[in-house]
Amino acid sequence: MLQAAVNSSRVTMAMAIERYFNVSLYLLVLTGFGTLASTGGLDLLAVVVVGCALIIRGYHLITHQQFTIPERWTTYLTLVYVGIYFADYFLVSGSFLVATVHLVLFGMVIRLFSLQRARDHFMLAVLSFLMVLAAAVLTVDSVFLFCFAAFLLVAVITFVLMEMRHSIAEDQSRAQESKDSAPYRRMANVLLATAPMLMLMILAGGSLIFFLLPRVSSRYLSAYAPSSDLSTGFSDRVQLGRIGQIQQSSAVVMHIQIDNDLEGAYDLKWRGVALSQVDGKMWSNPFAQRDLRRSPNGIFRLKTAGGETAPGNSRHKVHYRVLMEPIGTNVFFLADKPSGLMGEFGHISTDAGGAVYNLDADHPVNRYAAESELDDPDASELRLAPNTVAGQLTPYLALPPLDIRISKLAEEVTASASNNYDKAIAIERYLRTRFGYTLDLPRTSQRDPLAHFLFERKNGHCEYFASSMAVMLRTIRIPSRIVTGFRGGEFNDLTGQYVVRASNAHSWVEAYFPGNGWVSFDPTPGGSLETHSGWSRMLLYVDAAASFWREWVINYDVTHQQTLGEGAGQSTRRLYDDLRHWFARNYYSLLNSARKTHQQITHSPGRWIGGGLGVTLFLTILVNLRSIVRALANRRLRAHPDRAPRESASLWYDQMLRRLARRGWRKTPAQTPHDFVAAIKEPILQSKVALFTQAYESARFGQSADDARALPELFEEIMAGQK
Numbered sequence: 050m051l052q053a054a055v056n057s058s059r060v061t062m063a064m065a066i067e068r069y070f071n072v073s074l075y076l077l078v079l080t081g082f083g084t085l086a087s088t089g090g091l092d093l094l095a096v097v098v099v100g101c102a103l104i105i106r107g108y109h110l111i112t113h114q115q116f117t118i119p120e121r122w123t124t125y126l127t128l129v130y131v132g133i134y135f136a137d138y139f140l141v142s143g144s145f146l147v148a149t150v151h152l153v154l155f156g157m158v159i160r161l162f163s164l165q166r167a168r169d170h171f172m173l174a175v176l177s178f179l180m181v182l183a184a185a186v187l188t189v190d191s192v193f194l195f196c197f198a199a200f201l202l203v204a205v206i207t208f209v210l211m212e213m214r215h216s217i218a219e220d221q222s223r224a225q226e227s228k229d230s231a232p233y234r235r236m237a238n239v240l241l242a243t244a245p246m247l248m249l250m251i252l253a254g255g256s257l258i259f260f261l262l263p264r265v266s267s268r269y270l271s272a273y274a275p276s277s278d279l280s281t282g283f284s285d286r287v288q289l290g291r292i293g294q295i296q297q298s299s300a301v302v303m304h305i306q307i308d309n310d311l312e313g314a315y316d317l318k319w320r321g322v323a324l325s326q327v328d329g330k331m332w333s334n335p336f337a338q339r340d341l342r343r344s345p346n347g348i349f350r351l352k353t354a355g356g357e358t359a360p361g362n363s364r365h366k367v368h369y370r371v372l373m374e375p376i377g378t379n380v381f382f383l384a385d386k387p388s389g390l391m392g393e394f395g396h397i398s399t400d401a402g403g404a405v406y407n408l409d410a411d412h413p414v415n416r417y418a419a420e421s422e423l424d425d426p427d428a429s430e431l432r433l434a435p436n437t438v439a440g441q442l443t444p445y446l447a448l449p450p451l452d453i454r455i456s457k458l459a460e461e462v463t464a465s466a467s468n469n470y471d472k473a474i475a476i477e478r479y480l481r482t483r484f485g486y487t488l489d490l491p492r493t494s495q496r497d498p499l500a501h502f503l504f505e506r507k508n509g510h511c512e513y514f515a516s517s518m519a520v521m522l523r524t525i526r527i528p529s530r531i532v533t534g535f536r537g538g539e540f541n542d543l544t545g546q547y548v549v550r551a552s553n554a555h556s557w558v559e560a561y562f563p564g565n566g567w568v569s570f571d572p573t574p575g576g577s578l579e580t581h582s583g584w585s586r587m588l589l590y591v592d593a594a595a596s597f598w599r600e601w602v603i604n605y606d607v608t609h610q611q612t613l614g615e616g617a618g619q620s621t622r623r624l625y626d627d628l629r630h631w632f633a634r635n636y637y638s639l640l641n642s643a644r645k646t647h648q649q650i651t652h653s654p655g656r657w658i659g660g661g662l663g664v665t666l667f668l669t670i671l672v673n674l675r676s677i678v679r680a681l682a683n684r685r686l687r688a689h690p691d692r693a694p695r696e697s698a699s700l701w702y703d704q705m706l707r708r709l710a711r712r713g714w715r716k717t718p719a720q721t722p723h724d725f726v727a728a729i730k731e732p733i734l735q736s737k738v739a740l741f742t743q744a745y746e747s748a749r750f751g752q753s754a755d756d757a758r759a760l761p762e763l764f765e766e767i768m769a770g771q772k
């Protein structure tokens with residue numbers, strides 16, 4: 050890095066240091082700006098202008114050119130920008146932080162092309178640090194740690210060279226200069242070897258001070274941190290298509306840890322806001338919020354409106370902890386039927402839809418614990434629910450002006466159903482199997498988005514499926530609403546947490562059944578019950594590091610400090626006592642065992658090699674034990690599909706798709722099962738796959754054990770025709 054900066058011609062030590070210093074100062078500015086730009090908080094114009102200025106400055110350094118703005122012009126430009134700064138703050142950005150960052154960037158660009166005195170170099174280094182400080186305010190991502198480490202490494206080199214440059218300038222004596230550049234290159238190598246060690250020592254010392262320095266509860270500059278656009282998807286007013294925009298991002302939204310869940314056994318929906326009023330293009334929540342009081346034990350007790358549970362329904366209580374990223378929303382995301390919320394919040398509220406809001410401006414939603422009582426509605430009880438609608442549920446039947454075809458379609462789909470539950474199931478199955486899923490949004494705004502989705506486009510994302518089902522339910526007098534939130538998440542077995550991303554954003558439907566309350570339906574089609582995407586092991590380690598960063602750096606407070614101190618003290622004392630007693634008891638036996646082992650290896654090396662291979666094989670099996678167990682469990686399900694029709698149907702269907710894909714018939718994510726059957730051009734194969742698909746749907750969505758039992762035979766018929 051530094052050696053390339055020295056010309057191959059003869060140079061003096063002062064010239065070499067000056068050259069190295071200019072390059073390292075430029076790299077310091079570059080890493081500072083790169084750290085700031087990596088937060089995503091800079092506008093495009095600022096990135097382009099400053100990026101072009103840095104490219105020009107780098108070109109000048111490479112070609113040994115010099116361009117300096119006269120000092121008087123820098124004074125004039127600075128005075129002019131003072132006026133621009135106030136205009137930026139009051140008229141353009143409206144943000145103190147953004148306007149100040151623009152001021153820092155302007156000062157940096159001006160100083161970059163007006164370096165004349167030593168104080169100019171020092172000022173440029175300070176401005177670089179201010180860019181890193183601004184980045185610390187704009188992001189809480191763990192990437193900042195790596196950017197800061199790179200900045201610190203270049204800063205160490207820069208300030209060492211700055212001191213060497215200052216010393217040479219003050220020293221009046223001159224030593225005899227070398228006739229070649231070897232000493233200067235050797236100096237650069239020593240500096241490059243020493244700087245990383247100095248950087249690691251600084252990081253270690255800084256980390257020690259960070260964890261040991263007494264903590265105080267203060268937000269400092271975090272009040273200037275910008276909020277995310279993600280919050281607009283979970284407000285009281287959500288326009289059709291907004292969730293689809295959110296799903297196109299892979300940004301992490303939250304980490305969730307469920308007590309006693311070590312294998313990712315849950316696939317839960319995390320409720321945000323329930324929306325009941327629709328105007329054809331937008332859903333909103335018209336209900337007022339009511340305050341919740343904290344109970345004496347510090348828990349906010351929650352009771353979801355209309356959340357009663359039938360006596361025959363099974364309940365399962367789960368406790369979980371949520372670590373939110375700063376997405377700028379005051380909504381708590383909770384599992385279905387929440388019963389309690391814990392956290393350092395002074396004022397929270399809820400509404401008739403069951404959404405829970407944080408009204409404490411001093412404690413944003415970033416970490417909380419909760420409990421929910423999950424229940425599995427009994428289908429027989431739901432079928433017996435009366436069809437009457439209480440007066441307080443009237444708002445959940447309100448409809449905007451609709452295309453007449455929508456109500457007719459709802460009647461046709463539910464014509465064979467005799468009760469409200471079967472009608473809801475029929476609409477859910479119809480949307481799941483007759484429509485395709487896509488994240489591609491319509492290019493133009495439609496006058497009637499639901500009619501366009503149901504009768505023309507027939508492809509969309511979860512919002513369109515949920516909105517269509519909710520409206521169709523209302524046309525047949527079943528109270529309904531849509532819920533926005535997240536579904537599932539990637540389970541990280543290293544941390545025991547579910548990683549929920551923006552791409553997990555979801556909308557679903559809740560329908561009301563007297564005596565049972567609100568029951569969830571999800572009409573959005575999916576190719577499999579499995580929601581995990583199979584992260585590589587490296588990404589799991591990265592996520593674990595990011596989770597540690599958020600928990601023990603960003604959210605590090607006096608409680609964490611006390612926990613860390615107590616745990617460290619107890620662990621140290623326990624380890625010391627255990628080691629001392631163990632060595633005292635086992636010293637002579639260890640010595641004799643070592644002597645015997647040495648003799649055995651000497652006399653029987655083959656047996657020890659075989660034993661080592663056996664241990665290696667055992668460890669290999671142990672590492673892959675979960676995969677082996679899962680494969681065996683899936684094999685048992687496929688062998689006895691009638692025991693679990695829903696799960697086995699998905700396994701057989703996925704196996705059928707994999708076998709057909711090897712022969713060129715691949716199902717795209719946008720295709721429904723019926724679309725895939727229609728795409729097969731071989732008549733015989735198409736008829737066999739159609740029969741298989743019919744049995745698959747009956748087993749999965751209708752829990753038909755007979756159809757599930759027929760899947761292996763139908764699969765073999767398909768495979769026999771392909772041989």
